[in-house]
Amino acid sequence: MAGATGEPDSILRVSVEACGKFCPHDLTFTATQSRRDRGKIAQRNFRKREADKVSDLKKTHERLRRLVQEVVLASRDDDQTALNHAIAEAGRAIGLEENDSSDSKSRSLSQEHGTSTAFVSNAVTFEIPEKLFDGDPRRPPICHNRSGRMSPRFDYGIWIDPERFFKILEPSADIRPYVGTRRHTVAGHITWATLDYGYACLREAIMFQMGRDIDIEELPESLPPGSAARRLFDVSVRHTKQLHDIAYIMDLVEARLEFDKLGYMRSNTRGADEPSRQVLEGQVLGGLRARGVRLDQWLSALDIEAHIRHQMGILEFSAFQTALSQKQSIQTQLLMPLARTLAHRGVCFGDGPRWNVTYVTALVHAWVSHISNMGV
Template identity: 30%
Template sequence: MGVRGRYSSRRFGRHIKVIAITFFFVLLWTFREQLRLDRYGLDSSIVSWIPRPPQDIFDFEPLNSDVIRAVCSATEWDAKSKMQVVFTCDNNVGGIANIRNSILNCVRYTMLAGGSLVLPRIFVPSESDTSAIGTGRRQNLGYMFDRDHFVESLRLSCPQLRLFNNTDEVFERIGRPRTWSLGLFPESLVEEENIPSTGIEHPDKWKSLLYEWLDTIDENIDVAPAGQPPNGPMLVDLGRSYLTYPIDHDGEVFATTFGNVLKFRADVRELATATILGIDRHFFGAHLRTGGEEADDGLARWAPSDPMWQWTEYAKQTDAYFDQAGRWDLSVMYVGGGNETQVAVMEADAEPRGVTVVTKRDLLVGENRKRLDALGREHQEMIDFLVMLGAAQFGGVGYSSFAWNVALKRHIFSVEKERFLEGPQMLSDELSQTRRERGVLAQREYRKRHASKVQKLQDENKKLKDIIGDINKALERQGDLSEDLRAALSKARDLAGIGSSISTEDEASTSNESSSGQQTEPLDPAIEEIIRLDPTIAGELVPTGRLSPRLDYGLWIDPDRIIRILEPPVDIVPYLGSGMNTLAGCIFWSTMNYTIDLWNSRSTPLSTKYLDRMFNHSKHLTDRQFLLSLAQARVDYKEKGFMYKKLSEQFERNAMNELYQRIKAEYEMRGQPSRWWKRPEEVADTVLSMLGDALRDRFQAVIDGHGTKEDAELLRPLVTWLAQNFICFGDGPRWSSVFVSVAVGSWLNEMKRRESLEA
């Protein structure tokens, strides 16, 4: 007998299918994020061997505000005065909106007094009793907010304001207080019964009233708490002051940015990010509140005689939300507030309407669900707050401070800034509806905006047009004009959009024939500031008539200035040729021209502020003159088909792409993938995907240069907003995906509103 050999290859062959299938699933699991499999419930957080930075689309840099800095610079501070005042802010209680407002009030009153502030503390609510908003236990600022962000924001925006970690640090650095801590409700220094709903009428007088009160106390102090003669600071504990400071007093820019000194803590932001990315489409945000401000116990806290009672009913709230979502064709509704029973009922009510109801618990799985369950009720409410900011439409009730705060925060991105408190609801704009029967408003109105730049341009252009018309009439009355003068006059008339007053029978006939057909009304030059519609230069977005010198004057001074480069920079290739006559091209070239205009007017604080926003987000964008010369060179190429050479690397065809790679790496290190930031073509795709064929054709006609004035006026707000609210990524502009959703949703809703009014 021979010896039978055993071949391992045959044994291996029997298992090759199992190995192949296993390998396939390992690959599928590893690349599931790129394949978007997580949308169906797979959780990346349980794969510990694949390192992933936390995703946080709600993170932002510390506030560095020129407006707030100007207010602080104009304030007389007490650091070197005989009497110093240190405020504590330990009575912050309630839901996230109330606590946020209370802390901001403390900071603003401290600025107003020119005093110092001990870092605020927060009352911990009861987990078992939802009506018990204060338990007697306090936590530091980091319980809800990013402490370092708060400290750094005030250091940058108001460096004169001294912050202390606690009262012990006050005693060590300034001395023992003159008296025991003095409790003070800020509004108590004025006639409280006469305070209007918009807040105290003369905040500039509050400081003098404060010092009168402190002087009276100081005069009657014999011995300080330490048993020594009083020579230390006055310690004032600010009571919970809700909506007493008139935010419109400081101007709109201050009012809309001041709240950014507070940023929610990181774990809340990360879970909110996971929640909103899990929705992955436009959605309606509904804040369900069927009880009092802090209760979810139905009608128990309200009597039928109360004018707000009817809005505490579940059916009235949800019917309003479903109606609002239906009018804007939103089939996904994210619900915050309420309780599990109410949400379950709402899911059943939504099904016949073709609406899917989701909550954060539906969208967070695996480790993220465990993190959510470990959070307190107030922290879970903070997740809802952030998610609601990204909704295409939002609805809430007027007696909820949560709904008011969300709606007012979203109103910053509204196209229609005026009359948002004039109905039909307590707050109504194209992004939000805060419902309650009309009554005395307990919230702040934003200061009425001054005349916009566009309105000013319209007025100036009307005057220019009138002057050209007068010159035209005067010269034509003289008759016998030279050919050169006639040609110049014709160009002036064309520029102003007016016709010749000379009319022959043939010209009259032609005019009558033309008027019988459909006319395309010429655009106002103010509209052309962003969207160029002249058919002879279709797609060009180059502002005309600038008085300031071009950026390249003084930048390129060597002999190679006259050498032309015919190769385009690679980053603008998608926006040249036919790419100019696209929505993406329109957006891109608008940002280039807007940036150059800002640079030319950089001596003004507002222009500097906007340039700061574009470039300060990255350490690689510090050389602004270099960056602006790149932008000017690209505009040159679009206009002329070439750009001038300079003996430096700034005109390398790949210069901006290399810069982008560095910025991209910087953002990846922060845990912010570049895919969260949208390019012009991605923004354009989002817009076009939400338009019907007819509307797309109309807007394309506007971009091509032969659209109507009415359609241009519809498109202009979107392009203007995008041109004014981007950040530089080296190779071009970018916009946050969340704010693109809000801006596009706002613009679409405004168009629908206008169409409904015209119907």
């Protein structure tokens, strides 16, 4: 019957041809689109998870910083009740239950203020350089214990996890020309001698503030007129109001010395925040330009190095620079008096210290003449 009418065969044939023409393409397209959709969804979910992780880390970090601040301030104010509460909160934040520390708490109560205060005092320490320049310009540390809001040192021992922060392995733009192979050059020695001197003076200012009931905003004008800290303020940062935040400038210098010492900056310090430093740099340079200051009359350490090269001659300077890079003691000892003298006259421009061209010209001329007479 099928053969007689022809209709079922024709219908079957058309159906088969239609499936052969359209179905595979439609199925392939649908499968590809489905894979793409699944991939997009997976990527979106991954980005959301990563964003949530970063947000959680920031919240945890801010909470821990707040808890540590409460411990330090309670110790500073000698408020034992607040101190015990702050320590308990900090313990819970890192997973220590109160019963885990009951023995130590009992000892703390039996000894009145001794143990708890000593814990905080010993935890919050800093290093004081014995001499600013003594052979190699790196400073030999002498440890002193104290508590306080501001703490000029390289590490906060109250934290338990030594890897609590991300390490910034790239140097900030202002010190990039003076690290690595450029560390032991004329410009490198000048820069790090200036930062060393600045650190010592800023530390003196912070310690002066800590020993007296002085608000940090009033600190600059409260410094003794004859002190090194006051001279640094008058010479280096008085010219621009944005530089009067002594605590922040201290953080910037400390972070750079940390990079020079360890090869990285801790990301959880204000001094390592490069965008903020660049904002400060823009404010300082913009303000100076608006007041008519000619920036070409102020030389960086690299500019001074180029001027010394011109004064000494290419061959003599090349030999001198090579000896410095090899840490030869004679050339280093000859350069350090110049570097130290410049350190006392460096002016902060937000992107590092600079020096007046007239002063540099006279000083470098005298120094080059001196070492030439010595036959170096």
